[in-house]
Structure formats: C-alpha cells, structure tokens
Amino acid sequence: MSIFPKRAIPGKTVTIHWNFNISALKNVHVFPWVRIGVKDPNGNVTMLFEEHVLGLPDPINEETKQEKQPLKYLNKNVPLLLLADYLSGACKRERLIQILKNIQSGRHYYFTYTIPKNAPIGKYTLVSEVHSSGEIKHSKTAADDFFFVEKITLDKIIEGEKKKAIIMNHSPEKTPVKIVECYQNAQEELKTKVRVFEIEPLQETTLELSSDQEFLLYNEEREVISLTNLSSSYLLRNQQILELRKNDGLTCLLKKDKDEAYQLTPETKQLWDRSNGLLHKDQMSEEEKVIFKEMNSEELIQEITL
CATH class of the missing domain: 2.60.40.10 (Immunoglobulins)
Structure with missing residues (x-):
C-alpha cells in the first residue's frame, strides 16, 4: 500500500492506494472480503472500504503462431509517484521486485481520508485485511503503511x-x-x-x-x-493583474477579464513595488496605510496571512 502525502496536518486529505493482486490465480477465482481503514494514534479506527472483491484468473497462455498476443488486462495509469514510494520503502528487495512485477496485472484502488480538524497529532497506521476461507492476509508493505499528522x-x-x-x-x-x-x-x-x-x-x-x-x-x-x-500578515500584489509600463513613465495595472485600468501615482507605485509578499503589514507608514486601504478595495494589493 502507499499513502500520499506521508505527512499531513489536521483538516487535510491523504490518498491511500491498495493493489489487489490476482496474478497468481490459476483455474480458480477468489471473492474475498476486504477491509481498508485508518487507525489514529489513540487506536480509533475509521474504515474506508469494506466490500467483497471478485478476482478472476488470467487465460492460460497457449502456443500460437500469432505475432501479437491479445491483451490480458486493461491498461493501468499507475502514478510514477506510486512506484517511487515503493522503491523508497523498507520492504525487502525480493518482496519489492515481486510487487513491481505485478503492478500492472493488479487491480488498483484509491481511497481518501480527510483528517478531522480536531484529530490527534502523531502516527497513523493503515488497516489492511483480506478475508478468504477463514484466513486473513495483511499488506505486504505493512512496514511502510503509515503517515504522520503534524502540528x-x-x-x-x-x-x-x-x-x-x-x-x-x-x-x-x-x-x-x-x-x-x-x-x-x-x-x-x-x-x-x-x-x-x-x-x-x-x-x-x-x-x-x-x-x-x-x-x-x-x-x-x-x-x-x-x-x-510582527504581524503574520504580508502585502502581496494581486498576481492576476498585468503591469504595463509606458514610454512616458506611467504605470498602468490591467485587471483580468475587465476593460478597466488603474493608473499608478508615484505614491501608489511605491507601495505596489514594495508589496512583494515579504512586506509586513506592520512595516507600512501611516500614509501607506491609507494608500493600502484604497488599493486593497480595488483588489490591487492583497493581505496574505502565513
């Protein structure tokens, strides 16, 4: 299994990948009951998937003179990030090779888990159970099946x-x-x-x-x-506005999808130039505060909080 991202904060969402590998099936089918979930640091489990999953065997390869073999499965658009995650994991090399060989023949499931805003901080582990004929199989990548919620x-x-x-x-x-x-x-x-x-x-x-x-x-x-x-608020020029500098020295701001322009005066241009995203709101002079109020109402300069 894989989790993206491996580090998150409360209120954000992680994506969980599970590969249902049926490459070893020969002349039989399987219909296991699958449980996928998330366990928080306090031991509370949230189930994301509890369903039966049907697996059918691939056709047996027979000797044929056909130059092109028929496809055995639909093409899987497996993210490169998924492969990189497997390669960076703690699984043994032999097991990793087996996983990568079966990545295309497997069936890929993706689940999302939104971390509650009041969620406990710490290490979250994945629950992966495949129930078949009274037996339970767990994830082959269990050593890597976790993510962190940070603060x-x-x-x-x-x-x-x-x-x-x-x-x-x-x-x-x-x-x-x-x-x-x-x-x-x-x-x-x-x-x-x-x-x-x-x-x-x-x-x-x-x-x-x-x-x-x-x-x-x-x-x-x-x-x-x-x-x-200082204040955690910074001034930033509206990144959707086009700045045009004319030959006569005037500077005009063109708003997106609008036929109107805003001509900068020497005072407004000075604040416009300074508002690069690293200018603290507290660093403005009294005169600049008045100018900012006007330019903010025109949606020319925004107040960004980190």
Whole structure:
C-alpha cells in the first residue's frame, strides 16, 4: 500500500492506494472480503472500504503462431509517484521486485481520508485485511503503511542581543523542519540560508535567529510559519493583474477579464513595488496605510496571512 502525502496536518486529505493482486490465480477465482481503514494514534479506527472483491484468473497462455498476443488486462495509469514510494520503502528487495512485477496485472484502488480538524497529532497506521476461507492476509508493505499528522506552533519571540524563537512540536514523533533566513546582498538581490533538522517530540525548541525575515517550513514544506514578533500578515500584489509600463513613465495595472485600468501615482507605485509578499503589514507608514486601504478595495494589493 502507499499513502500520499506521508505527512499531513489536521483538516487535510491523504490518498491511500491498495493493489489487489490476482496474478497468481490459476483455474480458480477468489471473492474475498476486504477491509481498508485508518487507525489514529489513540487506536480509533475509521474504515474506508469494506466490500467483497471478485478476482478472476488470467487465460492460460497457449502456443500460437500469432505475432501479437491479445491483451490480458486493461491498461493501468499507475502514478510514477506510486512506484517511487515503493522503491523508497523498507520492504525487502525480493518482496519489492515481486510487487513491481505485478503492478500492472493488479487491480488498483484509491481511497481518501480527510483528517478531522480536531484529530490527534502523531502516527497513523493503515488497516489492511483480506478475508478468504477463514484466513486473513495483511499488506505486504505493512512496514511502510503509515503517515504522520503534524502540528508545530510559534510560542514566542525573545528579543535581545541574540533574537530567539520558541517553537512547540505537538507531535509525539520527531518532526523535520526547514529554517529559511532571507537577506539582501550588496546588489539588493534576495538570498537565503537554510537549516534542516528534526524537532524532538512533544517539547519546546529554541531557535537562534539571524535575520528579521526568517521562516519555519514543515509538513514537507507546505506549512510556513513566520518567525517574527510582527504581524503574520504580508502585502502581496494581486498576481492576476498585468503591469504595463509606458514610454512616458506611467504605470498602468490591467485587471483580468475587465476593460478597466488603474493608473499608478508615484505614491501608489511605491507601495505596489514594495508589496512583494515579504512586506509586513506592520512595516507600512501611516500614509501607506491609507494608500493600502484604497488599493486593497480595488483588489490591487492583497493581505496574505502565513
């Protein structure tokens, strides 16, 4: 079985893949009762699939002079990510080879599991049972049949000679994080420095900060926490608006699917240029706050919260 993604947060959805392999059937059929589910860290099980599944044998290969053999099964559009997941798993090499050889002849099922917003944080395991003639068979990839639900929060920022951030890992499992420090070089180009490590389970961690613009990324880098005492709101130019700079020095903004344009003044252009997604809302002057209110009402500049 495979799970995508392997790391999620409450409220998000994971996709679970199950392969019903019937390549070994010879002259018989099977009709097992199959149970697929998810067990949370507290032991509570949510069943996603409880049905009988019919498996019929492939035709026996007979000697024939036909140059082209007839197809034995419908083509399966198996995602490449699925194959990569098998290759990166903890299964033994012999078992992995067998799984990959049978990937096309098998029947592929996909289930979705939406993690409740109040779900417990930690390791979730898959339930896979194939009941046939009183026997129960479990997944051959059981060692890899799990995913993590993560949660990291910023507790506080400590100002001083050495600025620090206190973050909390709410998971009973180690959680990998990436710290990105943003700065400008002498040419005013945006550069970054990166640290990658694991946060210990269920404890606070102190991070030393070197910049006024540092971010913590986790959950496979999908979740971003701004490590600052300032507002977590940033100003961003509407990415659906086209900017046109005329020969006379004027700048006009064209809205999508509309025949109207907005001509920038020197003041509005200054805020437009600064609103690159890394400008804190708290960093605006009083004059810029008035300009932002107007441009926000025109849907030219948006307020983005991390």
